[in-house]
Amino acid sequence: MARTGRPRNFDRDEALGTAMHLFWEHGYEGVSLDQLRQAMGGISSASFYAAFGAKEALYREALSRYLSIHGRVVEALRDTSLSPRARLEQALRRSAVMQTGAAHPAGCMVTLSSTICSTGGTSVRAVTAAERAANRAAIFACVEAGVADGLLRPETDVTGLSTLFEGVLVGLSIQARDGVAADAFGAAITQALKAWDANWAGALER
Structure with missing residues (x-):
C-alpha cells in the first residue's frame, strides 16, 4: 500500500532548515523536488505540497528564514x-x-x-x-x-x-x-x- 501521509518524525521547521541549506548550496534550480523530499525524510509528494505548497513557495520561505538568521x-x-x-x-x-x-x-x-x-x-x-x-x-x-x-x-x-x-x-x-x-x-x-x-x-x- 502506498504511503500518503507524513513520516511520524516529520518536523516542518527542521525540514525548512534542510531545504534552506540545499537551496543555499545548490541553487534554486540545482535542487529537484525529489531531492528535497528525500532530504526531508522521504515524505510523499502529497505531504510536501500539503506542508509547503510548491517548490517555489518553499524556496521563498527558506530564503525568508535565511534572511532572518544569516542575512542579519x-x-x-x-x-x-x-x-x-x-x-x-x-x-x-x-x-x-x-x-x-x-x-x-x-x-x-x-x-x-x-x-x-x-x-x-x-x-x-x-x-x-x-x-x-x-x-x-x-x-x-x-x-x-x-x-x-x-x-x-x-x-x-x-x-x-x-x-x-x-x-x-x-x-x-x-x-x-x-x-x-x-x-x-x-x-x-x-x-x-x-x-x-x-x-x-x-x-x-x-
Whole structure:
C-alpha cells in the first residue's frame, strides 16, 4: 500500500532548515523536488505540497528564514546610531565571517541561489534581485550620509564609492565558495575602506 501521509518524525521547521541549506548550496534550480523530499525524510509528494505548497513557495520561505538568521549580518547598514563608515565596516566584516562559517554552505544565499535561472525561475530571481537592490540602496545611503554629514569631501563620487563597496559585499560570495581564506577577506575589507578614507573631508585641512 502506498504511503500518503507524513513520516511520524516529520518536523516542518527542521525540514525548512534542510531545504534552506540545499537551496543555499545548490541553487534554486540545482535542487529537484525529489531531492528535497528525500532530504526531508522521504515524505510523499502529497505531504510536501500539503506542508509547503510548491517548490517555489518553499524556496521563498527558506530564503525568508535565511534572511532572518544569516542575512542579519548586513543590518548594520541601516543602523543610524553608527557612523556611516562604521555601518559599512560592520556589515562587510560580519558578512565575511558568516559567509566563511563552517556550520552552513559557504557564501551568501541571496547572491548565489538564483542569480542565474532559466525563464522558469524568473520570479525567484526577482526576489533575490530585490534583496540585493535593497542592500545596494543602503550602501549608497551610507556614502551619501558621509558626504551630507561632512565626513567625506563634497566632490566624492558617491555612486562610484558605493558601487565599490557593494562589489566587495557581493564578491565575497564567489570567493567564499571558491575557498578563499577568511583572513584574506579581513585584509581585503581593510583595503576597500581605504577608498573611504581617501575621500575623508579632514584631509582638506592638511
